[in-house]
Amino acid sequence: MxxxxxxxxxxxxxxxxxxxxxxxxxxxxxxxxxxxxxxxxxxxxxxxxxxxxxxxxxxxxxxxxxxxxxxxxxxxxPAPGPAPMMAEAMARVADFHAELGLPEAEEPAYSGxxxxxxxxxxxxxxxxxxxxxxxxxxxxxxxxxxxxxxxxxxxxxxxxxxxxxxxxxxxxxxxxxxxxxxxxxxxxxxxxxxxxxxxxxxxxxxxxxxxxxxxxxxxxxxxxxxxxxxxxxxxxxxxxxxxxxxxxxxEAGIPEAHKAAILAAREDQTRITRAFSGRPARGIVNRFMEAVEDPDAPDAVLPFPLQNTLTRPLRTVAGKAGRAEFLSLWAGQGLGLARRRxxxxxxxxxxxxxxxxxxxxxx
Ligand SMILES: Cc1cc2nc3c(=O)[nH]c(=O)nc-3n(C[C@H](O)[C@H](O)[C@H](O)COP(=O)(O)O)c2cc1C
CATH class of the missing domain: 3.20.20.70 (Aldolase class I)
Incomplete structure (x- = not known):
């Protein structure tokens, strides 16, 4: 060896x-x-x-x-499979668009x-x-x-x-x-x-x-x-x-609200979610994650990369506005050991x- x-x-x-x-x-x-x-x-x-x-x-x-x-x-x-609940997926982000002053969400299309x-x-x-x-x-x-x-x-x-x-x-x-x-x-x-x-x-x-x-x-x-x-x-x-x-x-380029969320969170406050992109990922639990990820309606989250495209405008504006409740707050379970430096x-x-x-x- x-x-x-x-x-x-x-x-x-x-x-x-x-x-x-x-x-x-x-x-x-x-x-x-x-x-x-x-x-x-x-x-x-x-x-x-x-x-x-x-x-x-x-x-x-x-x-x-x-x-x-x-x-x-x-x-x-591979190209995403069918999205039987497209209307429901769009409805789930509609209120958040209104709250952030964004125009209505557009139906996401696969661009290859x-x-x-x-x-x-x-x-x-x-x-x-x-x-x-x-x-x-x-x-x-x-x-x-x-x-x-x-x-x-x-x-x-x-x-x-x-x-x-x-x-x-x-x-x-x-x-x-x-x-x-x-x-x-x-x-x-x-x-x-x-x-x-x-x-x-x-x-x-x-x-x-x-x-x-x-x-x-x-x-x-x-x-x-x-x-x-x-x-x-x-x-x-x-x-x-x-x-x-x-x-x-x-030097990290994520929104300040994301850094602050990591520094404030505990080790048991992350979860695996598909709410932001359609693929499983671990992040700090927030309002968007809880509202969109519904165990009774799994298809209300679109397959990757459609869900990612659907939620991008909202995440971009939320980052600039410092609204952590709408950001994909990716972080691992060791986050309690993170420091600003x-x-x-x-x-x-x-x-x-x-x-x-x-x-x-x-x-
Ligand atoms: C914000 C963020 C974005 C990530 N993006 C990628 C990526 O683009 N490609 C990749 O292979 N892994 C990506 N990862 C996963 C990392 O490669 C790595 O597996 C993970 O961060 C390790 O866990 P830790 O965050 O607890 O250190 C990402 C992780 C985070 C936190």
Whole structure:
């Protein structure tokens, strides 16, 4: 078995700290650069970016840091199935539109999948890492990335998904536990079964994935400090991918109301919901989530990405107006450990904290 340092080197990482890609604006170029310069690996969640925006963000990062960074995409998403309760779904946002002074919601339309064009931009971006969530990276994207020396990572929420990712040739598997903030990366089985009650936690998932695959494992979900990082390494992970802890840094691009909600919330105040995008994701429970997610009318939430398109105008205006009750307040269960601080200081602390725990455990 390779040593931890060998596994890191094999993956091209300088330390075990990876800042999670966070599509939707959290992962600014300033955040990615600050993480890199402090010894971590910064990532851009580019799923909602156009090819031109991907190129621009990459340029902005390269202007700030010469160190490697990553870009993440959603795997190609099939066209959404039927939406039998379109009228009801629209009715559920109507009152909120009125409350925020927005015109009536428009019926969301599917505009096709952007993966191929986004992937072309990624290949030209100068990124050193390419990661995927919501599915397997297409074989041609894996081959194209590898031909350019770009390392390929895939997200798994079960052992079966991890094995499937290894088969398509990823360089490492990100094992995303149920504690994780944001969208579930699940792509086999039904991640919404029992409204998320069957999610596997990071503590249970990481060693089972590490036993099942030969490639390095990156633990993700609920990891907030050096204790969590050292624990993940003890479970067999080579590195960790952390999202929530970076959301309250000065460089994170989310609305101030979202940062304040994370800093005020308790560990038992998040839930898995489809209310904002149509795909299961973990966020802090708020008024919108409770009003829209109705166990008696599951089809009143549209399939992804239609629900995402439907709720976007409302979320955009709510962000500017500081109305947290209408925002997708993505956050993981470790949120009580989040602090407001510069990202570089955070990464330095994470690295110091991990070493301190390792020394203490070594006696
Ligand atoms: C605001 C937010 C946005 C996210 N967006 C993405 C994304 O675009 N792509 C992705 O692979 N993971 C995304 N994630 C999930 C992270 O990669 C990671 O699994 C998660 O943040 C880990 O849990 P933690 O938040 O408890 O650290 C997102 C997470 C958050 C909190």
């Amino acid at each position: 390779p040593s931890h340092t060998e596994s890191l080197e094999r993956l091209g990482l300088r330390s075990p700290v990876i800042q999670a890609p966070m599509a939707g604006g959290g992962d600014t170029a300033a955040l990615v650069a600050a993480v890199n310069e402090a010894g971590g690996l910064g990532f851009v969640g580019a799923a909602y970016l156009t090819p031109a925006q991907i190129a621009e963000r990459a340029r902005d990062i390269r202007d700030r840091t010469a160190l490697p960074f990553g870009i993440n995409l959603f795997a190609p998403t 999948d952007a993966f191929d064009r986004q992937m072309a931009a990624l290949l030209d971006s100068g990124a050193a890492f390419y990661s995927v969530t919501f599915g397997l990276p297409p074989a041609d994207s894996v081959a194209a990335a590898k031909a350019r020396g770009i390392r390929v990572l895939g997200t798994a929420t079960t052992v079966a998904e991890a094995v499937a990712l290894e088969r398509v040739g990823v360089d490492a598997v990100i094992a995303q536990g149920g504690e994780a903030g944001g969208h579930r990366g699940s792509f086999m089985g039904d991640a919404w079964e029992d409204r998320g009650a069957n999610l596997v936690g990071t503590m249970a998932l990481v060693p089972q994935v590490a036993d099942a695959v030969g490639v390095p494992v990156i633990a993700s979900g609920g990891i907030m400090d050096g204790r969590g990082i050292a624990a993940a390494l003890a479970l067999g992970a080579t590195a960790v991918q952390m999202g929530t802890v970076f959301l309250t840094t000065e 510069p990202a570089g200081e955070l990464v330095a602390d994470l690295l110091r904290g991990t070493e301190a725990v390792r020394r203490r455990l070594a006696g």
